Amino acid sequence: MKAKVYVTLKKSVLDPQGKAVQHALSTLGYGDVQSVRMGKYIEVELNDKDRAKAESNLRAMCEKLLANTVIEEYRIEF
Amino acid sequence: MKFAVVVFPGSNCDYDCYHAFKHVLGQPTDFVWHKEHDVSKYDCVVLPGGFSYGDYLRTGAIARFSPLMEAVQKHAEKGKLVIGICNGFQILLESGLLPGAMLRNTSLKFVCKYVHLNVQTTATPFTRAAKKGQILRIPVAHGEGNYFCDAQTLASLKKNDQIVVKYCDARGQVVSEANPNGSLENIAGICNAQHNVFGLMPHPERAAEKELGSTDGLVILKSILDIK
Numbered sequence: 001m002k003a004k005v006y007v008t009l010k011k012s013v014l015d016p017q018g019k020a021v022q023h024a025l026s027t028l029g030y031g032d033v034q035s036v037r038m039g040k041y042i043e044v045e046l047n048d049k050d051r052a053k054a055e056s057n058l059r060a061m062c063e064k065l066l067a068n069t070v071i072e073e074y075r076i077e078f
Numbered sequence: 079m080k081f082a083v084v085v086f087p088g089s090n091c092d093y094d095c096y097h098a099f100k101h102v103l104g105q106p107t108d109f110v111w112h113k114e115h116d117v118s119k120y121d122c123v124v125l126p127g128g129f130s131y132g133d134y135l136r137t138g139a140i141a142r143f144s145p146l147m148e149a150v151q152k153h154a155e156k157g158k159l160v161i162g163i164c165n166g167f168q169i170l171l172e173s174g175l176l177p178g179a180m181l182r183n184t185s186l187k188f189v190c191k192y193v194h195l196n197v198q199t200t201a202t203p204f205t206r207a208a209k210k211g212q213i214l215r216i217p218v219a220h221g222e223g224n225y226f227c228d229a230q231t232l233a234s235l236k237k238n239d240q241i242v243v244k245y246c247d248a249r250g251q252v253v254s255e256a257n258p259n260g261s262l263e264n265i266a267g268i269c270n271a272q273h274n275v276f277g278l279m280p281h282p283e284r285a286a287e288k289e290l291g292s293t294d295g296l297v298i299l300k301s302i303l304d305i306k
Contacts, residue, residue: 009181012228013226014260016182016183016184016185016186016224017182017186020186065135065139065140065143068136068139068172068179070171070177070178070179070226070227070228071226
């Protein structure tokens, strides 16, 4: 099965890249944009058939490697 | 003292470090490939700068799983010395040997220039040859040197005297204009609670000879040897 992992900076952490993109959007005339947060999107192909097991596996992968939980949070989708 | 300069795929300051410890300081120094498993015969492990694993995922995130890093962990637990410079600092943060994490520079640009550092503490094996408040002129070269940690970690860094060097202006003032990357409270380098593991973004090995424009890096390198 294929899982999607989204890794983004925590709300409490300033995202200078997102800020720069927001600024660029506003100079293009999109002044309605309130904020932009940048992150990573990771596709993981798993051999697991059991979804619960796959999810707990993925959580461990996120904690160990895919995200740095000092600054980032993650979300898993199937 | 015996030095080990660790080489990861993508390290590019390994030869600079080797040169500084071997030829400038005259110490026995070896390169140690990251696939090795043992650093027990060395007194000090040097994690050099560069772009280990192409900075994939996050700086230092993949290098920390190199087989040698387990040996470095044990080396540190024994109280022996570890210094991480630039990418080496990032690897120490990712491995948990030092607290906190690195973010992109607030300018979003790679900065490559001389900066001034204000020595915050001399109670470390890496700054014992310095005077408190001494100003060191040493170059930085990085895109991700924006040090970050949460408020609780920052409080414990302060309590345990772990903030070793801060960015300052030429007069030694720690001001935001002198901060090249947006790091928390101008932090340029920290050590662990035991004071035997030190990470910093500036490159002391690039400021170790008159010909290179500054010898201020020697204050840090000579501190390790405990000579003035």
